[in-house]
Amino acid sequence: MQNTVDMTNARESATIDVAAVRNFLTYDIDGLARWEQKQRIEKVLSSDPMFDKTNRPFITRTEAYSRGQRMTNRIYQLEQDLRWSKGDTVVAFSVLDDRLPSGLHSDAFEPVISGQGSPALLDKYAKLVVTRSILGCYLQTELGHGSNVAQLETTATFIPQTQEFEIHSPTLTSTKWWIGALGKTATHGVLQAKLILPGGKDMGPHLFFVPLRSLEDHKLLPGIIAGDIGPKALNGYVSVDNGYARFDRYRIPKENMLSKFAQVTEDGTYVKPPHSKLSYGGMMYIRSGMISHSGSAVARAITIAIRYATVRRQGERGPDGLEQQVITYPSVHGRLLPILSRAYVYVLLGRNMFKSFGTFSRQLASGNMSMLPEMHAITSGLKVLCTATIMDDIESARRSMGGHGYSAFAGVGKLYADYLPSVTFEGENFVLDKQVVRAALKASKDDTSSLSPFSRYLRLLHPGKEFPVPSWLDPTEVVLLLEWRAAVLVQDAAETDDDSDTSLTQRVSKAVAEAFVATQVLEMISTAQSSLRAEDALVLKGLFMLYLLSTVEGSLADFLTLNLIKGDQTKSLRKAISKICRELLPNAIGLTDAFGISDWELDSALGVYDGRVYEALWARVQTEPLNQTEVPEAYEESIKPILARGRQLAKL
Amino acid sequence: MQNTVDMTNARESATIDVAAVRNFLTYDIDGLARWEQKQRIEKVLSSDPMFDKTNRPFITRTEAYSRGQRMTNRIYQLEQDLRWSKGDTVVAFSVLDDRLPSGLHSDAFEPVISGQGSPALLDKYAKLVVTRSILGCYLQTELGHGSNVAQLETTATFIPQTQEFEIHSPTLTSTKWWIGALGKTATHGVLQAKLILPGGKDMGPHLFFVPLRSLEDHKLLPGIIAGDIGPKALNGYVSVDNGYARFDRYRIPKENMLSKFAQVTEDGTYVKPPHSKLSYGGMMYIRSGMISHSGSAVARAITIAIRYATVRRQGERGPDGLEQQVITYPSVHGRLLPILSRAYVYVLLGRNMFKSFGTFSRQLASGNMSMLPEMHAITSGLKVLCTATIMDDIESARRSMGGHGYSAFAGVGKLYADYLPSVTFEGENFVLDKQVVRAALKASKDDTSSLSPFSRYLRLLHPGKEFPVPSWLDPTEVVLLLEWRAAVLVQDAAETDDDSDTSLTQRVSKAVAEAFVATQVLEMISTAQSSLRAEDALVLKGLFMLYLLSTVEGSLADFLTLNLIKGDQTKSLRKAISKICRELLPNAIGLTDAFGISDWELDSALGVYDGRVYEALWARVQTEPLNQTEVPEAYEESIKPILARGRQLAKL
Structure with a gap:
């Protein structure tokens, strides 16, 4: 089998010690090799039928959402059964190539509650949050406004008489929108709303802890209209229930204001936060993570493209009767290897950023704000650079594969669809660019x-x-x-x-x-x-x-x-x-092998480790539902009438 | 309603005569205004429930295929009932934003049969083809080879004893692949295979007319294994049954060779074609059409983006209490207006190319090959330029819309997904580039x-x-x-x-x-x-x-x-x-209005003519299947167990 021979030869031609480079790439921020941990978790998931991907390309969005919830439940069960650490669970979600709403609980909801909730609130809810006795989301973006937080319209009006806040959506455009896990999953949320004090004084955006659904029957609480915002472009983020919510004079107790920093007294007096930018930490954390994610996304795409280019042969046949391996064409490797270089740089850069962010968070927690402007500029600038670049790179990798790159079974399309929103979310790239330039002009x-x-x-x-x-x-x-x-x-x-x-x-x-x-x-x-x-x-x-x-x-x-x-x-x-x-x-194959991405993780017929791409593609095609019957349902309904009409016409 | 006001003002600010510019853009190659015709057909389809798009974002691929066949059947029925001309039917398919397998019959199968079939073959089949008493496809690409026709592996061996050709797929990689309408629809096909003459003499690729499915029950004929190749990336081309086929020593009569130009005599002697490049006409015709299609695709995307940017307001509030219209930002219109200019140029260029292609075909039919090299270079160069550019432009238009551009209801994602294969099909762009350069070097x-x-x-x-x-x-x-x-x-x-x-x-x-x-x-x-x-x-x-x-x-x-x-x-x-x-x-809104694309055609909540984008988005979201029940199915199955496990843990 020529494909296997080509792949074996490509592995043998590598001069690098693949395992050593792999460890170098996967050291975590504490200097421990993550490889063993990832291997262990990956084995559990890939051999569990719950995480099988065979039917994934054929299901509806509702089914994809249900499948995502089943996988989430299963991971939490495994965490308990196998006594996984928190880190193990993070790895479990990270080896999945499905975006799941549970990430919103752990990456957005939980850190904000624990970082900014008042002691009273934490007393009541911290344990519930950590154990996932409640499931959270983060309600910031509205139908009419995204990046520009200052223009958000949702209000939280303090009512001294009852010591409550009244959450209200005054307009259609104030509807919270795009909120991951809000559509169908979350029971609670952290909500960003303009704080309105007695006398109508607008104190700008603040955060509030808001119950959304009954813990009895998961129904929406009275005063809240919420649901899913519908499918995303390119079938991306298919398992995530990005949602909307409108509030109709919905009351929450005063203690639900996340008031570790800013507070409202019983009589409605505002107590200033020590630093107005304290709440930026969360967004920067998410942007830092995006650098690392962009590295792993492009690593997946380039692994697929380089493996396929290694076994694919095209062109005139040489003296050995074989066509040339596609990767040997300068027009091909001249496109692919620079992408490989960016994958390496972004993976390592992501690790560096996590390290810097750790230092920064510790400083922030102790009230030291000195790194804040720089971290804001760095995370903004790198977020724009990495997300914009990898979208081009993923697409270049896909195009390098010729026609087959357009098959869903190639696996690159799904990567593209799922990473695409990164250029507009967590700070629209054009908006962030302005902030980077502003910081640069100031520093100059x-x-x-x-x-x-x-x-x-x-x-x-x-x-x-x-x-x-x-x-x-x-x-x-x-x-x-x-x-x-x-x-x-x-x-x-x-x-x-x-x-x-x-x-x-x-x-x-x-x-x-x-x-x-x-x-x-x-x-x-x-x-x-x-x-x-x-x-x-x-x-x-x-x-x-x-x-x-x-x-x-x-x-x-x-x-x-x-x-x-x-x-x-x-x-x-x-x-x-x-x-x-x-x-x-x-070393092209060796350097991609060093990413250590398994066939189950890649889920690509053209990126299989052993190089038997055509056999893999053939096998995948047999799973297509249209192929389960020889004659499609559409025959009796439509094709037969078309042919019959034709015969009638032909006789005229 | 501010959106309506903004849109009305934008229309009133136009200095151009929109109807005049629209007519200028839509004149067809004979100088007749196509606008009336398009209006008439569009009205029929958009008011027919068969062409309703409400549920389209939520259906499976099998359902999308069936829906496509129903629409096809309906258009043919309308053609008969309303006595549409052939041109009317072409317009009917062109106003649909669904790619349908029927295009392969009319654009690839029919022209090749009528242009290259022998008189005997035409006698027998021409009427059946024209009336669609048989449905065709064009089998060229194989699993292992696409653009490089010379390396195709399928063989057609002449058997003098029976005056037949034996079609055979000797290897897995010789499987015909990607063939539109082959998966489930076509009853017949034109097949490209290496002609093998007695003694094993390989004459290179030739075309054969091949029955695929029984006209009795639509089952595959003995000796053929065929099916659908599965879903495409990004959910593109969802209604098209791109298919595969393997032939196991499958016999067809000698007359099935498309032998208007090249022939095999009864004893197996090859009779040369007058010009070896005669069969290129078809590919050039398809590439010419792609220029026009790229124009209309980018026209749709830019209409959506400019309309949304006109009514979307972001930024600081001015003295009138309103934020700025997004289109007024230089960073936004500086991106969008150049795209608008390319839409105009490509639409008009496509028309010019149709005109040139008409002249060229008439020359070709009369045996004059002088324009051939130039037409090949032009169609190749323009195909690469237009397809690569519009993919970037469609995506830039999408990004200019911020977060909402990632909603399927924005409509730009579907345009992207459906046009994306144009960069790799009908000649992979990198391969065509080489041919353009070769021609340029020769001409220099x-x-x-x-x-x-x-x-x-x-x-x-x-x-x-x-x-x-x-x-x-x-x-x-x-x-x-x-x-x-x-x-x-x-x-x-x-x-x-x-x-x-x-x-x-x-x-x-x-x-x-x-x-x-x-x-x-x-x-x-x-x-x-x-x-x-x-x-x-x-x-x-x-x-x-x-x-x-x-x-x-x-x-x-x-x-x-x-x-x-x-x-x-x-x-x-x-x-x-x-x-x-x-x-x-x-004139931005006026110039996009002049494309004359109806709301039904655009199918975009953010590109609605009246500017009421948020109302449109809200209405679309209510159709999402997940929103038809307040509590999702996944609750009992997965979410409730997660919460219960959490409560158990919280008590420990």
């Missing part, structure tokens, strides 16, 4: 000595810094070039006083984020050198170098416009990229 | 006098041509600049002898196609001037100018690298684009 006025790591490139704007002609062989110089672009573009933005350059904000934000990632990549190179065999570190250095060079290539128009590189360097840059690609080629 | 050696319209830019490579500094105000100069880029890049490609610049082929092909489109745009400007009021022609001139300038902006890296523009011209270019956008803004 700072002294060099006070520049944060995210703004260090701005040192270049200070006198005495001269721009060097970069070599495409030295990572330090390429990083410097990327920093120069960021610095000069920020200066350009500072000097531009009209809005006639409509893409400037996007280009500046991208430049700033890429300069930061570039400096992180330098660190990745040295971490690899200190923790891997020299030959493995060298291969990774090539991969990281490819990341840096293709980042430059991706924004050539800016580099050329700003005169940071000359026209004739375009050619040498592309030559350098092509050379690294050729050098990396023997 | 020709005399200026013999250059075809598609290669006219190559005149610039001849001595005496000097490159002018372009002004961003004069379309002729911008067109010349685009031609220069094509010429210099072709020269570059001719001088490049390694493959280290892996994207060169794509860039050259794009440059060549864009240079050709640019010259067509010059003609569009003058046609508009001669057929519209001066003020309308002026608005369209602005729109076409925007097309040209954003085309330059889209490939700045090449213009700068090739020194065709200088770094400081980047700024003036962007300023010029921004200025045109501002000038076009009052």
Whole structure:
């Protein structure tokens, strides 16, 4: 079987120690190898019929929702039966390639309650939240407003007489919308609403703990209209019940205001929070996580694409009677290997961000706000960069597969559909870009000595810094070039006083984020050198170098416009990229194997580990419901009448 | 209602005569206004419950297939009952936003049979084909090979003893795959197979007419295994039964070879076709049609996005208490209006291509092959350009809508999913790029006098041509600049002898196609001037100018690298684009209305004509099956156990 031979040869051609690189990639933030843990959990799930994926492509959304709830229930049962740690459960959900509403409970609801609930509220509910005796969601976005929290319309009016808040949706557009797990699952929620004090004083958005459904029979509580907002584009997020809710003068007790920081006294006086931006932590946490998720999404897509390109043969037959392996074409590996490099960088960057976020949270908890502006800018800039880039990369990987990439069984379409909302949710990318630029412009006025790591490139704007002609062989110089672009573009933005350059904000934000990632990549190179065999570190250095060079290539128009590189360097840059690609080629399969993604996880007929793609595709096709009968139902109903009408006409 | 007010104001601010521009856009190739015809057909379908779309987002693929067949049957019945012309029926299918297998019968099967069947075959089958007494498909692609027809494995071996061909699938990878209408619908097919003559002589791919299913009971004929290949990515092409087929020494009579051009005599001697490329006509016809389709797809997406951006308000509230209309932000209209300009250009370009294709077919039918190489290069280059561009444009339009763009009810996701395969089918874009470049390199050696319209830019490579500094105000100069880029890049490609610049082929092909489109745009400007009021022609001139300038902006890296523009011209270019956008803004709604797409056609809650988007979204959400019961089925099965387990844990 040629496919198996090709795949085996590709594995044998690898010079890297795959297990070592895999451990390097999967170390968690405490330096422990996560691989063993992931293996253990993955084995449990993949052998449990509850997590079988065979029928998944054929079910309705209602069935997908029910299936998701069954899987959730099963994971919680396994957690209990197998005495899983909290971390084990997190891993269990992360190896599933289904988005589930339960994530909203653990990632949005629980941290906000525990971080911002008053002692009285925590006394009453903390245990219920942790044990999932109640199931939560986070109600922020409204039908009329998303990112712009200041314009939310839902009100929470304090009623001193009864010591209650009255939650109200005054307009159609104030309907809470898009809220994950709200549609059918959640029993409670954290709600963002304008706090209105006696006399009608609007104190802006605050958070409230709101019961939604009866714990007796799961019916909506009186005063609440809620439901599911319907299917998502491209059949994405199919198992999640994104929901809507309207409140009709719905009362909650005063203690339900999340008042650890801001409070209302019994007589309706407002007690200011120590810092107005305390509630930003949650959003930053979610954005930090998105970097890591984007890494694992693109890792899945590129594993599929590189495996398929390795066994797929097209073109003229050579002397051996075989056509050429598709991955050997420069037009193919020249597209795929830069994507592979980004997968590596984003996986490692995600880990770094978790680490930084840990430090940041500890500081925040102790009242130290100094990292706040920087963390906001970093998480915003990286969120935009990583989500926008991987959408392009997932789609490029899909297109590299030719026609079969459009089969649902290829598995890349589902990745695309499920990651797509990341470009507009948790801060719409265009909105976040503006915030990154605003922060950059502010930092550009700072002294060099006070520049944060995210703004260090701005040192270049200070006198005495001269721009060097970069070599495409030295990572330090390429990083410097990327920093120069960021610095000069920020200066350009500072000097531009009209809005006639409509893409400037996007280009500046991208430049700033890429300069930061570039400096992180330098660190990745040295971490690899200190923790891997020299030959493995060298291969990774090539991969990281490819990341840096293709980042430059991706924004050539800016580099050329700003005169940071000359026209004739375009050619040498592309030559350098092509050379690294050729050098990396023997390790392409090894480097994707090192992600350690199982066939069950990938769920792709074209990305199977053993390379037997056509057999896998054939097997999947036999499961199609239309193939369970030789003659479709539509025959009697429609096709036969069409043919009969035709025969009648033919006789006329 | 503010939305209605905003939409009404936007309509009133239009300076163009919408009906006149609409007629200009919808004239068909014979100069007759198609608008009336389309209106008439659209009214019939949109008021017929068979074409209702309410439940479409919620059904399974099997149901979608059945629904598609019911609609097909209904259209044929209407054709008979209302005495529709063939053209009326074409329009009926074109106003539907469902891809249906019937298109394969009319666009692929029927033309090939009628164009290449022998008189004997036509005698027997032509009437059955035309009346749809048999339903056809076109079996080319195999599991292992797509674009590369020369490597197809299916064989058709001539058996002189019985005067038959034996069709055989020797390997798994030779299975015919992706064939539209083959899965469950077609009764017959045109099959591409290697013709094997006595003695085992392989004559390469030829076409055969092959019965597939019994006309008695629709069962597969003995010797054929066939079925549906399963769901497509992103739930695209959901109603089409793309299928597979394997043949086990399946016999067909000799007359079933489509032998109008190539023939086999009774003793198995091959009679050469007068021209080996005769069968290319069909593929070119389909590619020509794709340009027009890409225009109408992007017209739909941009109509939705511009309407929603017109009524959506976000940002700080102004003195009138209202937030700003989203379309007034330069970052929004700076993205949307260039897309609008491409929609206009592609719609008109598609019409021009139909016209050229008509001339070409008449020549071909009379044995004149002179236009063949040029038509091949043009249709290839434009197919790649238009399909790749509109995928980006549809997705940009979707993103401009923020979070709601990810709702299936926004309607843009479905457009994306259904147009996506166009980048890989009917010639994979990367493969076609190579053919465009090959043709360009060949033409670059020709005399200026013999250059075809598609290669006219190559005149610039001849001595005496000097490159002018372009002004961003004069379309002729911008067109010349685009031609220069094509010429210099072709020269570059001719001088490049390694493959280290892996994207060169794509860039050259794009440059060549864009240079050709640019010259067509010059003609569009003058046609508009001669057929519209001066003020309308002026608005369209602005729109076409925007097309040209954003085309330059889209490939700045090449213009700068090739020194065709200088770094400081980047700024003036962007300023010029921004200025045109501002000038076009009052006509944005008018220009989208001029596409004349009805609410029923668009099927978008956010693109409704009256601007009442939130009401429309609310109404759609109530149709979601999950909302038909207050408590979901999953409650008893999964959610209740989760909560019960939680309560148990909470007590421990």
